[in-house]
Amino acid sequence: MKKFLLIIILSFNFTLSAQKLPKGFVYLADVDASIQKELRYLSNNNFIGKPIDGYINNCVIVSKETAEALKKVQTILNKKGLSLKIFDAYRPQQAVDHFVRWAKVLNDTLMKQQYYPKVPKSQLFNLGYIASKSGHTRGSTTDLTIVDKKTGEELDMGSPFDFFGIESHPFYTNITKKQKENRMLLRKVMLANGFKPYDHEWWHFTLKNEPFPKTYFNFPIQ
Template sequence: MKKLVLFVFLGINFVSFSQKIPKGFVYLENIAPTIKIELRYLSDTNFIGKPINGYKSNCIIVTTETGELLEKIQQELLKKGMSLKIFDAYRPQQAVDHFVKWAKVLEDTLMKNQYYPNVAKSQLFKQGYIASKSGHSRGSTVDLTIINTATEKELDMGSSYDFFGVQSHYSYKKISQKQQENRMLLRKIMRAHNFKPYENEWWHFTLRNEPFRNTYFNFLVN
């Protein structure tokens, strides 16, 4: 399915049709329109501090199986006055390449204080924060949190999204009881719907038995 996008620039409307995504993928808004989206890599609100290659519009693309399960999770949360909020899902290989290229430029530490204050940039590869391949590029991995639908505020998880440090590990104990409960809430509902958590990032989950286990895609998020 092609997605119609309307742009407004200097009072002029532009209509653009995104590329046809591969078979087996969906635009999440087409099957789960109530899930909130904040695609961090489309903006400069990320650990690099600038938009990332391959992200062209604020939309979430996932495998069909992933999207259908996310919608089921969303319906459960809505009954409790909560909602999913997704920061990243399918990630083009060119975006991963952008991360790798950035990581090699050691003097570029624009966002260090916010995202990796206690980790030397030279250690980002060794400690597993940056890699040349990402499960996101297979289309069944999502980075997400939970928000309160009344306030639209994110639940306090004890560290921010994409924070490189032990504070983001699920098992980190130097956070409040409420923060631990919020992490557990997200983890429990994701695991109940066949998603596998990543222990070092409370926000990161991958669909078990993902359909493209050995394929890394490079089409645009558009």
């Protein structure tokens, strides 16, 4: 009897922690569990320096079409001993609103030296680093890199994820030949599988035929 009750309790807790996603969205791990993840906005390791609103659990959520396309990319990289690593994917509007509130508090510069050492915080809006709307909120944009499966190390891209500066532009020239090759490897495999790049961030890609091109969602990541 006690064992039976324990099963009921565990099942009840699982139900509480699970989330029914909107139609058209999936957990990436249900499509390809081999794709690695490090949700920066769930941690303190991001340009604000604290967890971001709407990030509750360590799971990657994307549109179904995006998940299938990422699976194709992962299959190609796996043959080279490599893997995708996701930093961010679907992002709720409440997280974007958190970014906007933070950007308006000019004396909150905890992570400046790491993420925007050369950019005045007052210019983050004008330069396009912070905006009131994000493609991530539509569910088909991903921020990602490539990892060497043998070493577990990220390939050297010449600048870190979310670094605000020209150094993060995909075709920035003042980096090594190998760093350029790594950026182009990521870019080439993403473009070949239906994604379009962003001009200012080597890590940022959006599915060309995204299913929700005008809808901005706000359900939490859990």
